Amino acid sequence: MFAATRPAAVAGTFYPADPAALSRLLAALLTDAVPSPGSSAPKILLVPHAGYVYSGLVAAHAYALLARWREPITRVVLLGPTHRVAVRGLAAPTVSAFETPLGRVPVDRAALAQLADLPQVVASDAAHTAEHSLEVQLPFLQAVLGAFTLVPLAVGEARAEEVAQVIERLWGGPETLIVISSDLSHYLPYARAQATDRATVERILQLDAALVPQQACGALPLAGALHAARAHGLVPRLLDLRNSGDTAGDRTHVVGYCAIAFEPAAAHRRIAGADDSAAHAGLGRALLGRARNAIADALGLPTEPDPAHAGLAEHGATFVTLRRRGELRGCVGQLEARRALEHDVRINALAAAFHDHRFEPLAVDEYADLHIEVSLLSPAEALQVDSEDEALQALRPGIDGVILEWAGERSTFLPQVWEQLPTPREFLAGLKRKAGLPAHFWAHDVRLSRYRVRKFAEVEELSA
Secondary structure, eight states: OOOOEEOOSSBTTTBOSSHHHHHHHHHHHHHHOOOOOOSSOOSEEEEOOSOHHHHHHHHHHHHGGGGGGTTTOOEEEEEEEOSSSOOBSEEEOOOSEEEETTEEEEBOHHHHHTTTTOTTEEEOSHHHHTOHHHHTTHHHHHHHOSSOEEEEEEEOBOOHHHHHHHHHHTOOSTTEEEEEEOOOOEEEOHHHHHHHHHHHHHHHHTTOOOOOTTTOTTHHHHHHHHHHHHHTTEEEEEEEEEEHHHHTSOSSSEEEEEEEEEEEOSSSSOEEESSOSHHHHHHHHHHHHHHHHHHHHHTTOOOOOOOOOGGGGSEEEEEEEEEETTEEEEEEEOSSOOEEHHHHHHHHHHHHHHOOTTSOOOOGGGGGGEEEEEEEEOOOEEOOOSSHHHHHHHOOTTTOEEEEEETTEEEEEOGGGGGTSOSHHHHHHHHHHHTTOOTTOOOTTOEEEEEOEEEEEESSOOOO
16 A cells, blocks of 8 residues: 655756756755745745746745755655646645655655545645646755655645645654745736735735745645744745746746745744845844834833844934734835934834824724834935836835935835836826825926835734
8 A cells, every 4th residue: 555656747847857967966056046044843834836947046035045954854745736637625635745956855654644534635646747836846955954745735625724634734843844835826928927926925924824826836825824923923034035037937927936934933023025135034033022112112012122223323214114903004104314223213103103194093902903114215316217108117116115206296106106006107197196296297397206115014913
């Protein structure tokens, strides 16, 4: 029983079939990927599953993290979407091993037996026979780990809670790594894909499981993993984000890829920032702490010790954005660096909570549901454009914050607004309307400037 082996199905197409060529390619990809390792082994990795020429380097950014944890990890729970066979639930194979050009990976039959009583788990070799979303991860795992067993599950139509229940059953200890295989958007034009994928990644970094397959083809297994990550207090860290237009394809219709590590939290209050190095994470934590404490103190609520950071003494410009139950509750900031960050973030937090003219002042009973986001702005640079068409060509969706000035009117959108207005034309029209100008307006003396932000956001809701 269980003597059969599932042979490699996409060797020679998605990755080299020759073992030596495959090993050389993996070594090159892992060498080129140099992510900063965390202080603990990642518990969950989110990786793409296209051909290596398209997404291999993105995946390598995740797998390269495992070099320090080669020995402790002896079991990999691997979940990916089904592409060719319709399945209701999660499909487990009946075979004893999966094979790649680098050798056989034994299936952990005992672990699969632990799922036998779950109605959402079904036995189906057909779902695995030609499925690439799981197979393309195996050579990477063979390259970075020692001996390990595999728990492969092809996820079809399943609710996030059903997937989370399976992951919880298989959670294990430090010996178990969970890998979620998913690409992002499919076949959008390059600029639109960038904006769409940035918005999707931001939701993932917020542990927001409300994803659909149009955002990520592995949305269903990913949603379950995000439920589990939240339950276990994991912190997501973005390692790489790009699309096929950045790697080996044209930019007419692209596919998006990201690599994210979910790691144990060092503290109960966590941040997700555009730059997740220790230094920048520390600055984000300090900024968020001061913003929250300023609001709590104004409401007469208890505060917590302010985290220290040397960068707070430097002059800088911040925007503080408040959300409550997913809805905007205030957003106020400065475009120029006029004071130390220590003071700027507190002043803007108070203004967003109590002096944003669009909202009533924040009440005490709203504080527990408040979610705080701090954007640290770079100095603005003027855009040298002579026409609206040139402006539309110059704008970088998902990257640029933009300032529009004309005849004493001024407005700005942070880069986060690309999530709602994903094309340059929509973005610029909205910016003009915000300045009190018609959407079709243009004049020769319109001035545009752009800036970038490092965004730091509380990953989970905080209680008072």
